[in-house]
Amino acid sequence: MQTGVRAIGDTETLEKVIDPRAKVSIRRQCELLGVNRSNVYYQPVPEDPEDLELMRRMDEEFLKHPTKGVLGMVDYIRALGILVGPKRVRRLLRKMGIMAIYPQKNLSKLGIAKYIHSYKLKGLEIIRSNQVWCIDLTYIPMKRGFLYLTAIIDVYSRYIVGWGLFNTLDAENTLGVLKEAISTFGKPEII
Incomplete structure (x- = not known):
């Protein structure tokens, strides 16, 4: 029973569960439910109107310029004539769940060595269609999960020789798209 109440645990729910008019004291009710008394008495502090x-x-500025980080926002707000520091701006941006869009660090470092493969087509001259195909898998974010787009592209002509859209990332789906492309365009020399 205690784990269920702890999982609920917000102040409004505790006010509904704990009855101050009951014969059992609030201290004993909290002990039985496994919650701290401070949670029962806690009153959330409303956000400061200036912060709002x-x-x-x-x-509004983030919607116009999504690459602005903390320092860019500090400059913007100071240009409006409001004195703020980076700590306050960072706290408010975190509270709103806003992060600037920019490349994260260490993107140019090599990955784990066992996943690094040499480029097999290096030095190969691609001179005709149906010589080399490549397969591309793309994740498409949806409200509830992802869709997976499998595309097979002829490297020479950049023509999409086969594609499929799936809700699971299975090898069978990719093989089905590949078999369909081979039946339509013939087998390439290199896939």
């Missing part, structure tokens, strides 16, 4: 206005302005 800052958050509104930062949200």
